[in-house]
Amino acid sequence: MDAREAMERLNAEASQLNIWLRTQANAPAQRPWFRETGLEASGRLAEGRVGAAQLKPVPHRWRWAEIAPYLDRIAEIARGADVSPIEFAERQQFLLTNPGLGGRLQVTSTMRCAVSIYNPGDVAPVHIHTPNASRTILSDKGGYTTIEGERCEAARGDLILTPNGTWHDHGNDGAEPVVWIDVLDFPLMEFLDCVWLDEAFSGETQGNSRAQPVTLPASYSHKLYGRGGLVPSFVTHRRGFGHDTSPLFHYRGTDVREALTGLRQEQGDPYEAVTLRFVNPATGASVFPTLDYRAQLLRPGEATRFKRETASTLYIVMAGRGITEIAGRIYDWQTNDIFVAPGFTWRRHINKGEIDAILYAVSDAPLIEKIGQYRAQGRLPDDTVAELVA
Numbered sequence: 001m002d003a004r005e006a007m008e009r010l011n012a013e014a015s016q017l018n019i020w021l022r023t024q025a026n027a028p029a030q031r032p033w034f035r036e037t038g039l040e041a042s043g044r045l046a047e048g049r050v051g052a053a054q055l056k057p058v059p060h061r062w063r064w065a066e067i068a069p070y071l072d073r074i075a076e077i078a079r080g081a082d083v084s085p086i087e088f089a090e091r092q093q094f095l096l097t098n099p100g101l102g103g104r105l106q107v108t109s110t111m112r113c114a115v116s117i118y119n120p121g122d123v124a125p126v127h128i129h130t131p132n133a134s135r136t137i138l139s140d141k142g143g144y145t146t147i148e149g150e151r152c153e154a155a156r157g158d159l160i161l162t163p164n165g166t167w168h169d170h171g172n173d174g175a176e177p178v179v180w181i182d183v184l185d186f187p188l189m190e191f192l193d194c195v196w197l198d199e200a201f202s203g204e205t206q207g208n209s210r211a212q213p214v215t216l217p218a219s220y221s222h223k224l225y226g227r228g229g230l231v232p233s234f235v236t237h238r239r240g241f242g243h244d245t246s247p248l249f250h251y252r253g254t255d256v257r258e259a260l261t262g263l264r265q266e267q268g269d270p271y272e273a274v275t276l277r278f279v280n281p282a283t284g285a286s287v288f289p290t291l292d293y294r295a296q297l298l299r300p301g302e303a304t305r306f307k308r309e310t311a312s313t314l315y316i317v318m319a320g321r322g323i324t325e326i327a328g329r330i331y332d333w334q335t336n337d338i339f340v341a342p343g344f345t346w347r348r349h350i351n352k353g354e355i356d357a358i359l360y361a362v363s364d365a366p367l368i369e370k371i372g373q374y375r376a377q378g379r380l381p382d383d384t385v386a387e388l389v390a
């Protein structure tokens with residue numbers, strides 16, 4: 001008799017009583033961090049999941065060439081829609097679903113990722129919520145996000161933050177469609193029953209678009225915090241009612257590129273190449289209490305060493321082409337592709353192109369650190385495992 005099968009049958013019967021019978025035969029396949037250090041080590045639950053809802057993210061790559069056409073197809077339907085245009089114009093996006101998570105709208109247990117298009121005239125009305133959110137701009141230019149009265153004009157490579165507890169609205173008043181990638185800690189907040197959203201902006205809004213008025217000068221973020229190492233002493237550094245979020249809302253792609261290029265002669269880190277963190281300029285901490293954002297540059301031919309962490313990372317390819325090996329599998333990538341390396345999995349990147357490759361990475365390491373669970377390991381050239389953060 002197959003004990004596992006017998007347990008499944010028994011559980012099917014018992015499930016109507018809202019109980020789950022567990023023995024070693026149907027125990028979850030939890031992975032040992034210290035013993036299972038082979039390159040194929042994966043955080044995935046294999047056989048023997050406990051209950052149908054026990055799911056774990058798997059490594060995955062979304063090819064831009066495959067997913068991008070759906071933006072045009074949404075836009076096409078919106079143009080010919082028989083419902084009020086605002087219902088379509090407010091949000092046109094697709095969300096990435098991790099194949100290990102059973103169709104949930106999330107790429108890891110903590111992160112949601114969407115690709116949004118704003119056609120000329122589209123507006124997302126002003127609102128506020130508890131999840132922290134960011135957009136990484138893919139279009140060369142166009143589109144804006146207004147946050148707490150500051151209007152941020154978007155350009156490729158920009159990172160625009162809408163931290164927890166900030167009023168924000170988006171739109172496109174240019175002539176060309178604008179595309180960006182949204183990353184949020186929404187699934188985490190949802191899990192914690194901590195999601196709420198409000199649209200009752202208390203001031204005047206601008207006409208039908210329900211956009212907030214712009215009350216701050218252009219490039220306010222940049223004026224206050226745009227020079228590294230210099231922080232104004234006459235402001236509180238708290239914008240919105242969120243705690244421990246960055247008062248700098250707009251990080252410019254051109255600055256990121258210039259800073260990375262200026263460091264490309266440096267040796268960099270063997271596991272992460274030449275990497276810069278987007279930080280809260282007032283504290284040096286991650287921009288959100290939950291998520292850390294980085295930009296990393298890999299020189300042509302550069303291969304990082306294998307590393308794994310107890311945190312999960314989402315990557316957006318901003319430039320170049322290469323491969324990333326995750327849990328023993330190779331994922332090739334090029335500009336605008338998106339991929340995810342869940343916690344526990346070994347990963348390394350190789351730039352296979354003739355130009356510098358630039359990856360933007362979003363990691364839930366700050367959260368994992370705060371709960372006392374952050375560890376990281378690396379593999380040395382002789383293939384022994386080194387404790388990077390024990």
Ligand SMILES: [Fe+2]
Binds near residue numbers: 133
């Ligand atoms: Fe929002």
